Amino acid sequence: MKKLLVLMLLFLVGGGYYIYKKEGKILPYYEQLTKNHVGIEVNLQDAAQKEAHFVGSAKCKKCHKDNYNEWSHSMHPKMIQDVKKDPSAIVANFLQLPKDANFKLKNIVYTIGGKFKQRYMLEKDFNGTKDYVVGNYQWNSQIHKWQHFDTWDYWYKNAYPHDDMKVPTSTTCDGCHFTGFMSKQKRVELGIACEVCHGPASEHVKNPKSAVYLASLVDPSRQNEVCLQCHMRNRDNRLKNQNMSSIYGDARDYPIGYEPGKSLAKLKMVAPFEMGHATGEFYANGAGKHNRTQGNEFVHSAMAKHGITCINCHNPHTLQPTAQHNTGNALCLKCHAFNSIIGPHEKSLEAHTHHKANSKGSLCVECHMPKVGRHAPGSPFTVRSHMFGFVTPAQTLKYGMPKKTNACYACHQDKTMKTLQNDLESWGMVGWDKR
Ligand code: HEC
Ligand code: HEC
Ligand code: HEC
Ligand code: HEC
Ligand code: HEC
Ligand code: HEC
Ligand code: HEC
Ligand code: HEC
Known part of the structure; x- marks a missing residue:
């Protein structure tokens, strides 16, 4: 009898863990999302x-x-x-x-x-x-x-x-x-x-x-x-x-x-925007050219469509994370997990990013919140995108966006956009817009 109980307990814990891994860490948000x-x-x-x-x-x-x-x-x-x-x-x-x-x-x-x-x-x-x-x-x-x-x-x-x-x-x-x-x-x-x-x-x-x-x-x-x-x-x-x-x-x-x-x-x-058509305020993919566009961008994102909100990430009183106070990948890994249903679909950080785990090139925000906007003319690009997608070097050129707004190019300005696009293709990571 004891053995059976232990077995059942193991089964429950194991099963729970399996579901947790499979569904990612999104379960605590289930009530909000539904x-x-x-x-x-x-x-x-x-x-x-x-x-x-x-x-x-x-x-x-x-x-x-x-x-x-x-x-x-x-x-x-x-x-x-x-x-x-x-x-x-x-x-x-x-x-x-x-x-x-x-x-x-x-x-x-x-x-x-x-x-x-x-x-x-x-x-x-x-x-x-x-x-x-x-x-x-x-x-x-x-x-x-x-x-x-x-x-x-x-x-x-x-x-x-x-x-x-x-x-x-x-x-x-x-x-x-x-x-x-x-x-x-x-x-x-x-x-x-x-x-x-x-x-x-x-x-x-x-x-x-x-x-x-x-x-x-x-x-x-x-x-x-x-x-x-x-x-x-x-x-x-x-x-x-x-x-x-x-x-x-x-x-x-x-x-x-x-x-x-x-x-x-x-x-x-x-503010008016039609996908594919750039305006004074937005690039052709909907990313903002200036500051104060977090809302305009976020509504295009898969996260917003799935019921994720500003305050799932930002503490409404401290406002963190900000550029000065960012908890790094821990913020994203509150919900995301490797090899989980909501992604990333690879089994580890390095397998997903193709950068060393301790490299800047393994920080989620660097690739998924690239710096696309400026606060004033002549300012550096420092306004991070809130679309949470990924823009390949080829798409950056296609949308007529400045090269520096591309995540890969922002860190690898010694390489050409073509080389970076090739790197990405060799990693098998350009399927985004085809899914
Ligand atoms: C619809 C709301 C809204 C209106 C209208 C608005 N702002 Fe803002 N403003 C914001 C928000 C939100 C931010 C901060 C977010 C950001 O910059 O992305 C901001 C940022 C700024 C900043 C930069 C703050 C900093 O610390 O660097 C200045 C300066 C500013 N606004 C001035 C103005 C002036 C002047 C006007 C009127 C001509 C104006 N704003 C109209 C919402 C608004
Ligand atoms: C920018 C918007 C914003 C401002 C400004 C703001 N709050 Fe909040 N506050 C929120 C949101 C959103 C929540 C819900 C947070 C949650 O439940 O996770 C919240 C939660 C709370 C709560 C209940 C939950 C808790 O954290 O105890 C209290 C009390 C509260 N705020 C008081 C204040 C007071 C007092 C101020 C001013 C000193 C203030 N808030 C300023 C947006 C704001
Ligand atoms: C005299 C004390 C007192 C003052 C002053 C006061 N609050 Fe509260 N507040 C409370 C208490 C007590 C609760 C919990 C009420 C409850 O659970 O029914 C509360 C709850 C809240 C909540 C959470 C509401 C919810 O639905 O859970 C918010 C937000 C809040 N207060 C904001 C404010 C803001 C903003 C001010 C200032 C303009 C303020 N409070 C001033 C005592 C106060
Ligand atoms: C009444 C207008 C207003 C509302 C409502 C508002 N904000 Fe802001 N927010 C601003 C302005 C203006 C700034 C720029 C402040 C500055 O530079 O001093 C700002 C700045 C910020 C910043 C940057 C802080 C930093 O340290 O750089 C974050 C993050 C932010 N807001 C998030 C939020 C979130 C999340 C909410 C909703 C819970 C919210 N804001 C609601 C106007 C607003
Ligand atoms: C999935 C998480 C996430 C969501 C959802 C999110 N943000 Fe952010 N946001 C961040 C991170 C991370 C940063 C800081 C990036 C950095 O510079 O290191 C940031 C930066 C900002 C900033 C600029 C802060 C600065 O230091 O310049 C503002 C303003 C802002 N967010 C507002 C919002 C608003 C408004 C919403 C909802 C429409 C929102 N965010 C939704 C993660 C999120
Ligand atoms: C509160 C939970 C939560 C947090 C925190 C969160 N995400 Fe998400 N994320 C989701 C959900 C839910 C989806 C939608 C999954 C789907 O489409 O299957 C998603 C989707 C995504 C996607 C896929 C977008 C697409 O177009 O398919 C990316 C990229 C992403 N998140 C990046 C991030 C990054 C980067 C952070 C940290 C800054 C983050 N997420 C934080 C819940 C979250
Ligand atoms: C935040 C900065 C950053 C971003 C964004 C970034 N990288 Fe890197 N990358 C680095 C660093 C630092 C290295 C050095 C080795 C390491 O850390 O793995 C590197 C190494 C590499 C390497 C191997 C060494 C080399 O220089 O040939 C390739 C290939 C590469 N990155 C391509 C890319 C591509 C493609 C993207 C866009 C998907 C990208 N990187 C995004 C910082 C970045
Ligand atoms: C070096 C750049 C880079 C970094 C860093 C990065 N990603 Fe990605 N991510 C990508 C690319 C490129 C794709 C698109 C894959 C495709 O199209 O097949 C992607 C896709 C995704 C997706 C969609 C589902 C999937 O697996 O295709 C999610 C979710 C995601 N990333 C989350 C994250 C999180 C969370 C982090 C931080 C732990 C992170 N990413 C770090 C480049 C990066």
Whole structure:
């Protein structure tokens, strides 16, 4: 009898292990991946939040110390900084500011960003309302240079005067950089704070039983919306049935009215793209030429189609992984396993990558998240693709993409694209687009 029990136990453990190997490590995500779709137009916001207003992150600190600390060390709260409160927010060299700049150091009210580039908000009155404009030079932090910048030179250029002093940040930028502006048109807090993702929380602060939005509880096809409200290239929603001249002076580059839980699809129009046709924003395969295209790219990926979301990889409070804090292959191997159903289909790391295990050429992100975009003209390619596919050297040339955006070429610039394509073919690894 004992023997039989032991045998049965062994069988169970062994069988479990076999399934685990076969299915990869994706099983823990099974519930997420098989949730019923609720539809993209359904409003998921709790009734209590419909009446609530924004109160700011300081109010959350007392009860959610850990989340608060994690978030406060991330880049999100630092997007907009008050120069009066913290002059060190300015990363530019003002001794080199070109003579034709329309601002001086003393005119700056807020800095925007700084990791890749920094722009400057100047106060300006628009028909009696206090608003802001962006200075006509930006500091490129990657190449340490001032560069000319025009606020109007985007898809909405025919909706604004071609004069940087006449384009307000309220319509073109602030929805994505201040908390509260997207839905209530009020700059409640500088930068990206708690309520941007959890919704207005005045009721919850009074009574913690009153619900706030928690993206991880909803259908994965809706989960990304809290990130996509900002991390995506858009068009003004009204262009679905109006033309540019009818929104003159008011073209919005962000989904005005969005609050976590509301239907994002109803409030914005995604930047147009048709597979096979390059645009000013995208290469012919859908990869972004610039920054802020994570959402546009991710929707093309097999991972998004299978219900994987931004927060399966990124901690929403620390934001890691980032270029500075990356856990390497461990992140991908949370779900992927060698010789598993979701791949890689080879039996080991070296058999899949054809590089030594400890080589940079064996890092998943180097081949599957190649650096395809730039943050500003003249910047190096540092924006990593979120399509999670693989672009062969031959495809890079076919799509008319710069050679340096190819994963193999980025590390092997001493070789030709043809040689690298041959290497790949000799490994038997060019079947991607034929599957
Ligand atoms: C007085 C203490 C208190 C304050 C202030 C407070 N919370 Fe909470 N919060 C709680 C408690 C307690 C829970 C757990 C509630 C429960 O399980 O029903 C909670 C839960 C949450 C959750 C998880 C919700 C869920 O469905 O699991 C989020 C998100 C959240 N709070 C965000 C915030 C934000 C953002 C703020 C600031 C605007 C804030 N809280 C302020 C006490 C507080
Ligand atoms: C960029 C969006 C974003 C911001 C900003 C953000 N959160 Fe969250 N938060 C999320 C998401 C998404 C989850 C769900 C994570 C999960 O369940 O894996 C979450 C989970 C939580 C939870 C419940 C689970 C837990 O980790 O305890 C609390 C409480 C919370 N956040 C509070 C806050 C507070 C307080 C702030 C501001 C200091 C904040 N959040 C800022 C997106 C955000
Ligand atoms: C309200 C707009 C907004 C929302 C919502 C938002 N982000 Fe961001 N995010 C930004 C901006 C702006 C930056 C650049 C911050 C900076 O440079 O200071 C950024 C930066 C980041 C970074 C890079 C951090 C670094 O250290 O370089 C990551 C990763 C990121 N966001 C992930 C997310 C995820 C995941 C979500 C959803 C859970 C999300 N964001 C929601 C606007 C937003
Ligand atoms: C739809 C949302 C959205 C709008 C509108 C928007 N941004 Fe951003 N912006 C982001 C996000 C998200 C990031 C960070 C992600 C990335 O760069 O890939 C970012 C990054 C930046 C950065 C670089 C930050 C850094 O630390 O290097 C600057 C500067 C910036 N934006 C300025 C502007 C200005 C000026 C406008 C208006 C003319 C504007 N943005 C409009 C969402 C937006
Ligand atoms: C499968 C995992 C995965 C998913 C899903 C994912 N990311 Fe990322 N993301 C990464 C990794 C890894 C990096 C950092 C790569 C590096 O530079 O080392 C990154 C980088 C970024 C960055 C730039 C950070 C920097 O340091 O420049 C932003 C912004 C970002 N992701 C936003 C998003 C958003 C928004 C989504 C959802 C639409 C998303 N990511 C989905 C893995 C993922
Ligand atoms: C939360 C789970 C999860 C994580 C984490 C994850 N993946 Fe995936 N990945 C999936 C699923 C599910 C699929 C779809 C499998 C299929 O099509 O059979 C997939 C598919 C892929 C594919 C195939 C794409 C195609 O077009 O066929 C690649 C490449 C990939 N992932 C790379 C990565 C990389 C690189 C990372 C780390 C940065 C990563 N994955 C992290 C779950 C994950
Ligand atoms: C992140 C950098 C990186 C990427 C991406 C990369 N390699 Fe490598 N590669 C290396 C390094 C470093 C070596 C040195 C030997 C080793 O580590 O295995 C190497 C070695 C090689 C070798 C054998 C030695 C030689 O130079 O002839 C070939 C062939 C090769 N790579 C081809 C490729 C191809 C094809 C791709 C694209 C699928 C690629 N590599 C992607 C870094 C990279
Ligand atoms: C040297 C480049 C390189 C590296 C590094 C790399 N891959 Fe791949 N990967 C490829 C290529 C090329 C393909 C396409 C194979 C084909 O078309 O037959 C591929 C295919 C895949 C697929 C699709 C299923 C399959 O096996 O064809 C998955 C999943 C995947 N890789 C995951 C990963 C993960 C996870 C890592 C890190 C542990 C990783 N890859 C590292 C080049 C690489």
